[in-house]
Amino acid sequence: MTALIEVSNITLKRDGQVVLSGVSAGFEPGEITTIVGPNGSGKTSLLKALIGELPPSAGSITRLRGLRIGYVPQKLPLDPTLPMTVARFLSLPRRVSADARARALSYAEVAALEHRQLADLSGGQLQRVLLARALLAEPQILLLDEPTQGLDQPGQAAFYKQIEHVRDSLGCGVVMVSHELHVVMSASDKVICLNGHICCEGTPEVVRNSAEYRALFGPGTGGALALYRHEHDHVHDGDHHGHDHAHGHGHDHEHTPDHRGRSHAG
Numbered sequence: 001m002t003a004l005i006e007v008s009n010i011t012l013k014r015d016g017q018v019v020l021s022g023v024s025a026g027f028e029p030g031e032i033t034t035i036v037g038p039n040g041s042g043k044t045s046l047l048k049a050l051i052g053e054l055p056p057s058a059g060s061i062t063r064l065r066g067l068r069i070g071y072v073p074q075k076l077p078l079d080p081t082l083p084m085t086v087a088r089f090l091s092l093p094r095r096v097s098a099d100a101r102a103r104a105l106s107y108a109e110v111a112a113l114e115h116r117q118l119a120d121l122s123g124g125q126l127q128r129v130l131l132a133r134a135l136l137a138e139p140q141i142l143l144l145d146e147p148t149q150g151l152d153q154p155g156q157a158a159f160y161k162q163i164e165h166v167r168d169s170l171g172c173g174v175v176m177v178s179h180e181l182h183v184v185m186s187a188s189d190k191v192i193c194l195n196g197h198i199c200c201e202g203t204p205e206v207v208r209n210s211a212e213y214r215a216l217f218g219p220g221t222g223g224a225l226a227l228y229r230h231e232h233d234h235v236h237d238g239d240h241h242g243h244d245h246a247h248g249h250g251h252d253h254e255h256t257p258d259h260r261g262r263s264h265a266g
């Protein structure tokens with residue numbers, strides 16, 4: 001399968017400082033990739049590089065010709081207290097047809113909010129409106145930077161299920177940055193754990209069990225994972241994929257499309 005975006009041995013600098021180095025990764029249609037890592041580990045920088053906002057100082061990023069990208073930024077790119085309806089917000093900076101707007105709102109499951117004021121929305125509703133905005137472009141790849149910040153655990157679990165639904169409906173690739181490691185990892189096909197470089201990657205189970213990941217985040221799983229698992233009864237604790245794929249260096253971009261759309265039960 002041709003990757004939508006192929007990253008090859010990139011270095012990213014900010015203010016002259018290297019924030020990421022030696023990063024290679026491929027992002028495929030229909031695949032959910034989650035980027036995890038501690039604060040300042042370069043997650044947002046990598047997303048910005050993927051959308052072309054932060055060019056690498058070494059290595060290369062290849063995007064499929066004419067690739068349509070949907071991006072959900074970390075913050076609302078507006079003052080949320082400004083009087084503005086959802087419909088108007090979706091027409092900025094470009095006017096969109098009422099049809100396209102209705103379709104995007106419906107994919108994000110917020111069709112009923114079209115004429116509400118942004119300032120009146122709950123955190124979860126606002127995230128979904130941002131998602132709808134990113135979906136207007138009918139993206140082939142959807143990139144989300146900490147989309148569930150500030151949501152409670154049921155809100156997080158619901159949002160990630162929504163993302164799976166979008167991926168299933170549109171067949172788009174999804175790349176998410178998240179701090180809610182455990183819940184988001186279960187929704188992913190592939191996890192990349194960053195800490196200035198790729199410190200481990202693979203299926204959620206492989207990463208969760210890797211020594212590198214545990215050194216960064218500890219072995220606990222947290223309530224959010226339990227919640228997600230509860231709602232996805234095909235996930236088992238303690239499956240044994242082993243650790244042998246957990247090292248990111250020199251990998252060959254293995255993909256497992258047959259695992260798509262579910263938490264990997266082994």
Ligand SMILES: Nc1ncnc2c1ncn2[C@@H]1O[C@H](COP(=O)(O)OP(=O)(O)OP(=O)(O)O)[C@@H](O)[C@H]1O
Binds near residue numbers: 037038043
């Ligand atoms: N606009 C900027 N100018 C200069 N340096 C920046 C800028 N944005 C981020 N950095 C630096 O780049 C490094 C990586 O930051 P980045 O935001 O990519 O990390 P992150 O993993 O997304 O962090 P967090 O989890 O806190 O959001 C940090 O050291 C940060 O201080």
